[in-house]
Amino acid sequence: MEAMSSFNSLFNSMQQEAKDIFAAQGWPNKRNEDWHYTDLSARLPASFQNQPLELSEDVPLENLTCGVDDATQLTFINGLLSDVEDLPEGLTIDALIAHPELVKQSDDDMTDPLLYSNLAHLETGIVIDVTGVIDRPLEIHFHNTAAEEASFVRIIFRLAAGASLTLLESHSGWGHTQLVSDIYQAEDSMLRHLRLHQAEDTQVSLLLNRVSLDAQAHYHNVAVSLSGGLGRLETRVTFNAPGSHAGLATALLSGGKQHIDVTTRLNHLSPDTTSDTVARTILDDEACGIFQGKVIVHEDAQRVEATQKSDALMLSTEAMMNVKPELEIYADDVACAHGSAIGEIxxxxxxxxxxxxxxxxxxxxxxxxxxxxxxxxxxxxxxxxxxxxxxxxxxxxxxxxxxx
Amino acid sequence: MSALLEIKNLHVSVGETEILKGLNLSISAGEVHAIMGPNGSGKSTLSYVLAGRDGYEITQGDILLNGVSLAEMNPEDRAIAGLFLAFQYPLEIPGVTNMTFLKTSVNAVRRGRGEDEMDAASFLRFVRDKAKALRLDDDMLKRPLNVGFSGGEKKRNEILQMSVLEPTMAILDETDSGLDIDALKTVAEGVSAMRDAQRGMLVITHYQRLLDYIKPDIVHILAGGQIVKTGSPELALELEKSGYADYIGEVVA
Known part of the structure; x- marks a missing residue:
């Protein structure tokens, strides 16, 4: 009990720090290089009414989830975990508050707007441990029922050595959703991660995905976005040991006045690691698309292979696409390539x-x-x-x- | 008896330039006509204007298929009406498998003609039989449409489309271009197999070679945007010997 209360005070003090930073810094504006094309300060309210809405009835989610019958389903409604099915063997869920060391590890950079804003408003934090090869997909669905709802969630995934999982993450509804997912993959683990973003046209989604890969760990991400209002899908991967690989594939379909930003940062710390990033963006009406892809290859990270490709298809002359590919390479024996194309039908x-x-x-x-x-x-x-x-x-x- | 395809005094401009200058042509059901002509004579313009491509403006005259004007019809309705153009340069379409494309096409045409759509299983049998006759293996049905196909494979795939769509009027635009002799024979066999009393064909070509394998009933020479000579298949052989030089000046003169 004593440990718990000391943790609570640790958590409270960290959250207070985050609140203070949020109060002082607020949302990033376009002077922040990472947010040049997506100026949150101009688009988001300075503060939130952070009371989860009471639900008077069941929320129908058919056609909003990924639609896999045998998936284990976790559902967050308005930022609260509303439903947990029986979990398969090898998969456990715990409250983040029971893992003080993870919060500290997770909030390693309080200058990061996506981290301090998330922690300042955090409603639910969970830790998902995967210790075996799980055959059934795990679906985590996020849904807000109203425009005034803002939900802030943190999920920490830990895949043990040799573990594997197909994770289906889906987003729907209204309001503001902010999710930080920290994924720690031990050696030889495999995570296949689908992110389906299918929200109403006023909805805001700020989704940050941070992946840390040990030897031979593989992370495969497929992100599909169909509408929504303002979206930032950001993925950062750190390659800590040889043989680790990440594949990031994104398909965005946007119309109306949607603003959707795909940002990736691949940090190759270790030699003999590989990544491939491909983004396909389709923009109609007055939609605005952004692809910022950064690959960093550190000095000792020889024999890294990294490719990055962004293609956009413009269906309207009013739509706009911004592409910022960046390669920072400090090793000399690497094979890195990037390319981008923008065209019409x-x-x-x-x-x-x-x-x-x-x-x-x-x-x-x-x-x-x-x-x-x-x-x-x-x-x-x-x-x-x-x-x-x-x-x-x-x-x-x-x-x-x-x-x- | 009225013609299947009737082209009357057709004038076509692309931008400011008039390419076809009063072309007349009449093809009856069961007939195969060939149009030969030098480069720049308007062969491709004729095939595109028949199929309804944007940018080809009919300034005078008309095109009738079974007595119905095609001039204001969009390309998909022309296909439904029974017209088919085998492209000189078939397009590559990444991400769309040949099979999906063929099924969508056949069912769109069947719907347009008021026929029932084919279900997946019967379509598969139907298309496999047709593909086999053209020596296209199953793998090519699963691949993205024309992507990575050789020149010969693309042309055979055009003929496959023709054979599943069963048009009443088929236009073959330079179908021999880019083919080696074996591929040419396969393509010609596929085309010849579709000759029947209900169907008309128009074979547009620069060279006589294709006509050794698809024997036309009537040969026309197109020069300067008009048909300048019409005759028997021997006309093609004559051209092979003497070239187009005799005809190039004819319209201008």
């Missing part, structure tokens, strides 16, 4: 499809789906990969037909 291809009897709208949908097919194709290796691909293809098609 191929009119020749459109004519070709139409000449085969396919109507203009269907032909456009087909070309756009083709543009992101490679991203969805990466779900092949996920648990329930075929179901996921089918479900996501349908959602993409519905989204495109609605906006066509």
């Amino acid at each position: 191929d009119h020749e291809a459109l004519f070709f499809l139409r000449s085969r009897g396919i109507g203009e709208t269907a032909a456009r949908v087909m070309l756009v789906e083709g543009f992101i097919a490679e991203i969805l194709g990466r779900l092949d290796d996920f648990a329930a990969g075929a179901t996921l691909q089918e479900n996501l293809s349908k959602r993409v098609e519905t989204y495109l037909k609605k906006s066509a």
Whole structure:
């Protein structure tokens, strides 16, 4: 009990520090290089009414989750963990408050706006331990029921040596969602992580994903975003030991006045590590897309292979795409490449499809789906990969037909 | 009996430039016509304007398929009406498998014609039989449309599309270009297998070679945006010997 209360006071003092920083610094503005294209100070309220809304009835979530029947389901409604199913063997969940060392480790940089703002408002923190090879996917769904709801969650994942999991993370609803996921992967562990962002057009999602990889650990991320208002999907990976690998694949479909920012930072500390990043962005109406991809290869990190590619398809002349690829390489024996392309629908291809009897709208949908097919194709290796691909293809098609 | 395809005094401009200058052509069901012509004579313009590509403006004249004007029809409705263009340069479409494309196309055309769509299993059988005849293996049905296909594979894939769509009027635009002799024979066999009394074909080509394998009933020479000569298949052989020089000046004169 004594340990717990001393932890509580530690947590309280850390949270108080975060609150003080948030009160002083607030949201980052465009003078902060990492936030140049996404000026949060201009877009977000300076403070939040941070009382989770009472729920009067069940929230229907069909068609908002990833739709895998045998997934273990965890549901956060308005920032609170509302539902925990029976967990499979090898998977345990604990309250973050029982792990003081993890909070300290997690909040290692209080100058980071995504960290201090999250801790200052934190409602729920959990620790998920994965100790075996888990066959059933774990889905964690986040849903806010109202525009005035702001939810702040921290999840720490620890994958033991040799553990593996398919994690489905999905977001829907209104309001403001801020999630920090810290993922620690021990050697030979494998995490396949789908992030599905399918929110209302006023919704704000600030999602930070920090991954730390030991020897031979593999992290595969597929992120699919279908609408939402303001989104920042940020992933940072640290490669601590040889043989670790990360694959980050993102497909974004945006329209209206949506502003969506994909930021990646791959920190190759160790030699013999590999990464590949690919982002496909489709922008319609007055949407604004951002891809900031940074690869850092440290001095001793020889034989690193890192590729990074960003392609954007512009469906409207009012849409805007900003791309900032950065390579910082301090080792000499590495193979790193980056490339980016921005283009429109191929009119020749459109004519070709139409000449085969396919109507203009269907032909456009087909070309756009083709543009992101490679991203969805990466779900092949996920648990329930075929179901996921089918479900996501349908959602993409519905989204495109609605906006066509 | 009225013609299947009737092109009447067709004038077509691309931008400010008039390319077709009063072209007349009439093809009846069951006939195979060939149009030969030098570079720049308007062969590709003719094939594109028939299929309804943007940017080709009909300034005068008309195109009738079974008596119905195509001039204001969009490309997909022309396909539904029974027109098919085999492209000179088939497009590569990443991320869309050949099979998905074929099924979407066939079902769109069937819907447009008021027929029932085909279910996945019967379509698979249907397309596999057709593919086999063109020596296209299953793997090529699973790959993204034309991506990484050789020149010959792309052309055979065009003929596969033609054979699953079963058009009443097929236009083959320089189908021989980029083919070696074996591929040419396979393609020609596929085309010849589709000749029947209900179907018309228009083979557009620069060289006589293709016509050794797809024997036309009638040969036309296109020069300067008009048909300048019409004759029997021997006309193609004559051209092979003497070239187009005799015809290039004809319209200008």
